[in-house]
Amino acid sequence: MAEITTPIQTAQDEDVLRIGPLELRSRVIVGTSRYPSPQVMLDAVEASGAELVTVSIRRVNLRETDGESLLGLLRSRGYHLLPNTAGCYTAREAVLTAGLAREALGTDLVKLEVIGDDETLYPDVEQLLKAAKQLVDDGFHVLAYANDDPITCRKLADLGCAAVMPLAAPIGSGMGLVNPYTLRIIRETLPDTPLIVDAGIGTASDAARALELGYDGVLLNTAISGAEHPALMAAAVRHAVEAGRLAYRAGRIPRRLYANASSPMDGRIDAG
Amino acid sequence: MPAATIIPVTVNGEAREVPLGLALPDLLRLLDLDPEQPGIAVALNGVVVRRADWPGTPVEEGDEIEIITATQGG
Numbered sequence: 553m554a555e556i557t558t559p560i561q562t563a564q565d566e567d568v569l570r571i572g573p574l575e576l577r578s579r580v581i582v583g584t585s586r587y588p589s590p591q592v593m594l595d596a597v598e599a600s601g602a603e604l605v606t607v608s609i610r611r612v613n614l615r616e617t618d619g620e621s622l623l624g625l626l627r628s629r630g631y632h633l634l635p636n637t638a639g640c641y642t643a644r645e646a647v648l649t650a651g652l653a654r655e656a657l658g659t660d661l662v663k664l665e666v667i668g669d670d671e672t673l674y675p676d677v678e679q680l681l682k683a684a685k686q687l688v689d690d691g692f693h694v695l696a697y698a699n700d701d702p703i704t705c706r707k708l709a710d711l712g713c714a715a716v717m718p719l720a721a722p723i724g725s726g727m728g729l730v731n732p733y734t735l736r737i738i739r740e741t742l743p744d745t746p747l748i749v750d751a752g753i754g755t756a757s758d759a760a761r762a763l764e765l766g767y768d769g770v771l772l773n774t775a776i777s778g779a780e781h782p783a784l785m786a787a788a789v790r791h792a793v794e795a796g797r798l799a800y801r802a803g804r805i806p807r808r809l810y811a812n813a814s815s816p817m818d819g820r821i822d823a824g
Numbered sequence: 825m826p827a828a829t830i831i832p833v834t835v836n837g838e839a840r841e842v843p844l845g846l847a848l849p850d851l852l853r854l855l856d857l858d859p860e861q862p863g864i865a866v867a868l869n870g871v872v873v874r875r876a877d878w879p880g881t882p883v884e885e886g887d888e889i890e891i892i893t894a895t896q897g898g
Contacts, residue, residue, distance in 0.1 A: 583898030593896070608897025611836040611890065612864060614855050623863045623894045636897050644870075651872040652892045656865035723898070773898030 560798075567797065569768055571604075571746050572661060572693030572714035574632060578603050579763065579793050581634065581748065583773025587782065590625060596776050597631070600786035604632045606663055606771070608639070609653045623657075634695065636663040641676065643683035650687055662687060663717075663750075663771075665697040673723040673751075677704050681711070688712040697750050700734045702741050709745040716745055717771060720762065721752025724774045728758040732765060739766045756785070756792035763796025764804070831885040844885075848878035857891065864893045 569576040582602040587593035597605055605626060626633060635653035640646040643666060650662040666683050668676035675698055687694050693714040698704050700718040708716045718738055721727030729735060730752065739747060749762040750771040759770045770793060779785035829844040835855065842854060848866060849859035857864065859878065866873050867890040873881050883889070 583896075585896040585898045587896070606897050607894040609892050610895045612857065612893050614836060614838075614857075614891075621863060621893070622896055633894065635894060638897055648867060648870060648872070652865040652867055652890070653894070655872050655874060656863050656892060657894055 563801075564794070564798075567801070569746065571695065574604065574661070576603050576769075578790075579769035579797060580759075580790055581606065581769060581771040582776060582786070583771070584622065584626070585773055586777040590622065592782055593777070594625060594629070596782040596786040597626075598629075598786075599783040599790065600776065601790040602631070604634050606634045606636050606773070607657075608636050609649050609656070632661070633657055633659060634661050634663050635659065636665055637683075638665050638667075640666050640683075641668070641679070642666065643679045643686065646679070646683040647686050647690075650683075650692060651690075654692070660691060661693045661695065661714075663695045663697060664713075674719075675699055675704075677701075680704070681707055684708055684711050684713055695748070700731055700738065702734065702737045705738045705747075706741055709742050714746065715748055715768075716742065717748040717750035719751040720749045720758065721754075723751040725752055726754030726775060726778075727752050728754045729761050729765075732761065735762070735765055735767070753789075756788035759789050760792040760796035760799070763793055764799050766800055769793070831883075833883060833886065834888045836889070836891060842883060846883045848873065848881045848883065848889075851883050851889070852878075852891070855891070864891060866891050 569579050578601045580600050580602045581604045582597055582600050583606045584593055635657055637646040637649045640649055646666045666676050666679045667673050684694055684696050688711055695715040695717055696708045696713045698708055698716055698718045705716045705718055720729045746768045748769045748771050749767050753759055753770055753772040753775045762770050776782050776786045830841045831844050833840055833842055852859045869888050
C-alpha cells in the first residue's frame, strides 16, 4: 500500500518553531535534572520528542573527574543543548556563566535565568533586563525566563531576546497555569515573539493549555522527572503539546453561557 | 637546584598551592583534567579565557580560577 500523507500530517510537518538559529519540529523543551538515573533521563527525553534540552553550568568536580559525561550522552543522541544560568542572582554572574557556557559548549544559545530569592525563584527583573541587554549585545540568542508580567516580557522582546519565557507558576511547583489571563495578555501583546511557558507545568493538560493559549512551546523539567513514570509523562506531554497546538491553530469556539443546540430544530416529530 | 616557588591560588572556590610558572593547561593537568577534553571552560578572575589563549595565560599569585562544565539542569 502506498504511503499516505494526510493534509493534517503535512500541516504538522510544516509547522516549524524558529528560535534564533534553530528550526524545531518539537515544541517541547526539557530539562535534564532531578532524574533517578542518567538512563531514566535519556528515556524520558526521547519519549518527550524534544530536540532542545537544557543543561546547567557548574564547577568541575575536582575530586571525581572520570565517568561518562552527561554532555557526551546528550550530544551523541543529537540534541541541541540550551545552557542555563540557573543559580545566578546578578546580571554579572549570569553574563559570566553564559560566556563560560558559550566557550564550553560552542553555542550562542542561553536560557537566561536571574533569580531574586531561594523561596520563590522569581526573576529579579532589574538584573534580568540588564543581563539580557548585555548578552544580546554580545551576540547571544537569549531565551529569557521571565515573570508573567506583560511589561517585563515586552521589554525583553524589545531588547532582542530570541524567545521570552514567562512562568506559569513557580519553578518545580507543578501548579499549572495559575494566571492564564496574564499569559493571554502577553501573547496578544507580543504576537511575533517566540513565547514559551517555562516553569510551573504539573501535568500534560497544563502543557496543552499553554499551547491552546497560543504559546509556541513549553519548557519543563520536574513535571517529567518527578513523575512516578517519567517516560510515560514525557510521552503524555508530547501528545498534549501536539494536541494543544492543533487546537490553537484550529481556532476554538467562543464561550457562551447558555446552551446552543447542536441538532437542527427543523423536522422534529410532534407528539403533542 | 632551588625548590620551586609555591604560590597560593583559588580554584573553584578552594584555596590551593601551586608551583609558580604554570600556564592554564599545566594547571588543568595538575588537577587531573585533560586540557584537550571538550566541554570545559575556564574563567580567570571573573573573565572567560578562550581555549586558544590557555597556553599563553600564566597562573599568578592570588588568581581566582573557575573551571566549569555542563551538567544536568532545568
